[in-house]
Amino acid sequence: MTLLLGAGQAYAAPAGADQRVRLGTPSGGESDAGVRIMPLGDSITDGFNVPGGYRSDLWQYLVADGHTDDFVGSQSNGPARLGDHDHEGHPGWRIDEIDAHAADWVRATSPRTVLLHIGTNDMVQNHDPAGAPARLSTLLTHITDAAPTADVLVSDLVPLADPVLESRAAQYNAAVPGVVSALAAQGRHVHFVAMHSALTTADLADGVHPTAGGYSKMAARWYSALVSSPVTRWEAENSAYASVHDADLLSSPTASGGVKAGHIDNADSYLQYVITAPYTGAYRMYVRAGNGMGSTCTHLLTVDDAPAVTVAYPSYGWEEWSMTGVDVHLRQGANTLRFAKGTCYAEIDAIDFATLGAPTPWI
Numbered sequence: 001m002t003l004l005l006g007a008g009q010a011y012a013a014p015a016g017a018d019q020r021v022r023l024g025t026p027s028g029g030e031s032d033a034g035v036r037i038m039p040l041g042d043s044i045t046d047g048f049n050v051p052g053g054y055r056s057d058l059w060q061y062l063v064a065d066g067h068t069d070d071f072v073g074s075q076s077n078g079p080a081r082l083g084d085h086d087h088e089g090h091p092g093w094r095i096d097e098i099d100a101h102a103a104d105w106v107r108a109t110s111p112r113t114v115l116l117h118i119g120t121n122d123m124v125q126n127h128d129p130a131g132a133p134a135r136l137s138t139l140l141t142h143i144t145d146a147a148p149t150a151d152v153l154v155s156d157l158v159p160l161a162d163p164v165l166e167s168r169a170a171q172y173n174a175a176v177p178g179v180v181s182a183l184a185a186q187g188r189h190v191h192f193v194a195m196h197s198a199l200t201t202a203d204l205a206d207g208v209h210p211t212a213g214g215y216s217k218m219a220a221r222w223y224s225a226l227v228s229s230p231v232t233r234w235e236a237e238n239s240a241y242a243s244v245h246d247a248d249l250l251s252s253p254t255a256s257g258g259v260k261a262g263h264i265d266n267a268d269s270y271l272q273y274v275i276t277a278p279y280t281g282a283y284r285m286y287v288r289a290g291n292g293m294g295s296t297c298t299h300l301l302t303v304d305d306a307p308a309v310t311v312a313y314p315s316y317g318w319e320e321w322s323m324t325g326v327d328v329h330l331r332q333g334a335n336t337l338r339f340a341k342g343t344c345y346a347e348i349d350a351i352d353f354a355t356l357g358a359p360t361p362w363i
């Protein structure tokens with residue numbers, strides 16, 4: 001049997017080999033196991049300015065919680081901390097251009113879940129922005145016709161710095177929830193994700209595309225939808241609730257908010273948070289940490305009066321952030337969390353908290 005694997009390349013499958021046809025994935029794709037998730041969109045999905053974009057942190061969240069997933073799509077890029085580089089982000093493309101291919105893409109890769117952020121180029125190109133919601137509806141109809149059992153998470157657009165563009169986008173964003181709910185009422189598996197509120201214009205690198213920290217905030221919002229829990233971020237540099245002792249707050253081009261806590265180098269060094277929890281009970285914490293030591297490094301974490309626990313961080317290089325998941329018990333009201341020096345040296349950008357709810361079947 002001869003299978004076509006894109007670009008006209010013929011491949012004779014050995015007897016007994018897995019004969020799935022992987023049209024649209026010329027590289028063959030990565031990590032061909034686990035729940036198939038298609039990141040779909042334009043340059044913001046591709047990760048313009050920051051290859052991998054939101055997908056890198058999203059992958060880190062999934063790994064932190066032990067999920068096995070397979071990002072799918074015909075495109076591929078991103079750093080080592082993004083364990084699966086496949087995606088369907090096409091820089092410069094509008095809704096109609098994605099629509100011309102989307103059904104073929106989802107048929108080729110059979111995603112369980114689609115993450116769609118699209119429409120920015122319609123706004124930037126002033127391509128009938130008033131008609132963009134209708135085009136989105138058509139696109140979603142085609143995707144859900146081609147993959148009726150997939151769940152499609154549809155976000156509104158991240159902020160745009162130019163007031164004229166943002167004004168166009170605001171009208172589009174206001175219409176997206178209604179587009180999604182109308183299609184959901186038809187029985188289509190579509191879900192709205194509020195992305196605009198996850199970022200501010202301070203999280204943009206060039207007025208359109210997020211900074212690395214902005215992409216991290218996008219990842220947190222996607223993950224919040226995927227685990228059906230609020231994910232709240234607490235920045236190391238926010239003096240309202242965080243402080244350092246014999247350590248430093250350092251400017252960072254890739255950190256959320258542009259600042260990280262580093263130089264946690266000595267026995268008395270620490271980063272401390274006072275976290276206000278809404279209820280007493282179990283929470284899931286994610287530590288966004290950087291480690292360029294070449295091997296696993298640790299911090300010693302204390303929560304109020306409890307004995308210290310070790311939190312370990314893989315080494316992807318400095319400014320290449322990982323997410324480490326830690327189960328913590330918090331009391332309603334104020335809790336003191338202290339990250340003290342462990343083995344070798346690691347930096348912390350921010351910590352995120354989620355509740356321990358039932359995850360969706362989408363991951």
Ligand SMILES: [Ca+2]
Pocket residue numbers: 029030031032070071072084085086
């Ligand atoms: Ca893959």
Ligand SMILES: [Ca+2]
Pocket residue numbers: 235236237255256257258259260349350
């Ligand atoms: Ca930060």
